[in-house]
Amino acid sequence: MPATVSHPHHPTGRLAARSDPILIQGCLDGEKESWEELVNRYGRLVYSVARRFGLAEADAQDVFQNVFVIVYRKLAGVRDRKRLAAWLIRTTQRECYRLGARVAARAAGEQDLAHVEGPAQDQVAVWERRVLVRVALRRLGGRCEQLLTALFLAPGCPNYETLAQEMGMKIGSIGPTRARCFQKLEQILKELGFKDQDSPKDVSRPSPPPSAR
């Protein structure tokens, strides 16, 4: 699973550091780069919600396009610019319902979409938190983003030797670099409003590995 999307429209890290309200204002001021960052920041969320709805890839792409057309038209009227993810999820859900109804009518009994349910509220919260963590990682950028993503994605205990080779680092520098990078990430998460209650309250004892620090 790639940590970031790579394509010609991907804006620079300078914009990734912008908060949503600043990005929205940039769009309203006519900055195309801000719009591209907005699409990149939330594209995965919108597309994932559509696919989770049970839509086929082509239909999910239609929803994706419709949602961003709506976003473009209504950007000036977004009331809570700090909770863009929640608004996007609701908008995507509505578009999925609309398209789902059309698809169902077209299929005329061949395909029953009645079983397709929208995501539960707690699922919405999970998506919002995912966006925050991904945005924070992107804002971090560079080697820190690569290292933390690789460490987070590694199931169980990461193989530090392999990781050091892949990152072109000495194995002994992974620990200090990880701490320095996470300190920055933690600060960004706080700025983004990733609250303590978003995390499990109890600190669970991580399983100790045989080596590597």
Place this chain on the structure above:
Amino acid sequence: MSSPTIDYRKLVAYAAGDLPETEASQIEVQLVRDPQAAATVRHFQAARAIIQSDDGLDPPPEAVARACSIFSPPAVERSGNWWEALEQILAALVFDSRGQLAVAGYRYRGIDGGFQLCFECEPADVELQVEPTERFSREVEPRPIWQVMGQIVAARRAPNIEVALVRQGATIPVAETSADSQGIFSLEAPSGRYDLFIRHGNGSVVLRDIDLS
């Protein structure tokens, strides 16, 4: 807030599960007394869990490119309020059918509540025919919508004459259009008091205080 008692690097190593049993136990004792450090551990574990459980899908690059292309920055000439930036020429109201006694001695007001206004100034004369429609604005308290049809008779013919209807005291127009080759235009707006701006050459002709009621 108390200062951290645990070395940050060691704390992250604990959160990642890198510490051997004895060191981990020592950290846990300290975590009880250091809520800030405990929060860092929770943040690390939450971020890792969120990334590991992220089953979202990246949108196809072509879908992202399409969504990025939705954005069209405002034209330079529309980036500001042209009617404010240009030199303004105030047109004089020379005829208002609502207040005029006609030759026959009765006030002219159309049977539907419509009326006529005529303005004059050096660059252009403007005649307005105002009629109520049967529609209402989408507001908390809906107001009747009026149609304002006008003809600009300019001393000097100018291509693409722009017209903007701005509510008094506001900066954003409620309606904008361009006059056709005959200088004819049509706009719609809900009841209220407005100024009408007509772009003419390097200046704008202003028709003040048009009362749509």
